[in-house]
Amino acid sequence: MNYLLIFAAMTLSGAVKANQVFIEGFPDVPLLAGIEEHSGDRVVFDVPSGTVAETAIRAQESGGNVLDAYAKELPVFGWKCDRVPQGMRCLREKNVLVFLDQAPAASEALIILRLEPAS
Numbered sequence: 001m002n003y004l005l006i007f008a009a010m011t012l013s014g015a016v017k018a019n020q021v022f023i024e025g026f027p028d029v030p031l032l033a034g035i036e037e038h039s040g041d042r043v044v045f046d047v048p049s050g051t052v053a054e055t056a057i058r059a060q061e062s063g064g065n066v067l068d069a070y071a072k073e074l075p076v077f078g079w080k081c082d083r084v085p086q087g088m089r090c091l092r093e094k095n096v097l098v099f100l101d102q103a104p105a106a107s108e109a110l111i112i113l114r115l116e117p118a119s
Helices: 002-013 063-077
Strands: 036-045 050-059 080-084 087-092 096-099 109-117
Touching: 002 109, 050 096, 063 087, 063 096, 063 109
Parallel strands: none
Antiparallel strands: 036 050, 050 109, 080 087, 087 096, 096 109
C-alpha cells in the first residue's frame, strides 16, 4: 500500500489538517479539539511484535460523544472501528486500538486509550 499517495489524497480532500496534533506514541491517532491527554499517564514501549502504548484522555463532554467523534475521524487514517460495551475497538494493519470509557454515565469523559499489536 502506498501511504504517500493516501496521505496526499487525504490532504487534498482536506481530511488531514495542516496543524493536526497526534497523540505521541499512537500512530495516526489525532488529539481532537476539546480533548486533553494526561501525558503524565502515558506509557509507551516496544515489544518484538510492535508497540504497546497507554494513556488517558479527558473531555468536558460525555464519553459517548468522544467515542462518536473518534469513530468518525479515525477511518480517515485507515482505522476500522467498532463500538463495544463501554468503549470502542479499532484495527489497522497489525495494530489494535482500544478506547475504554471509565465513566460512561458521567458528563465528563475519562477514557483510557491503549495501543497494542494484534495477536
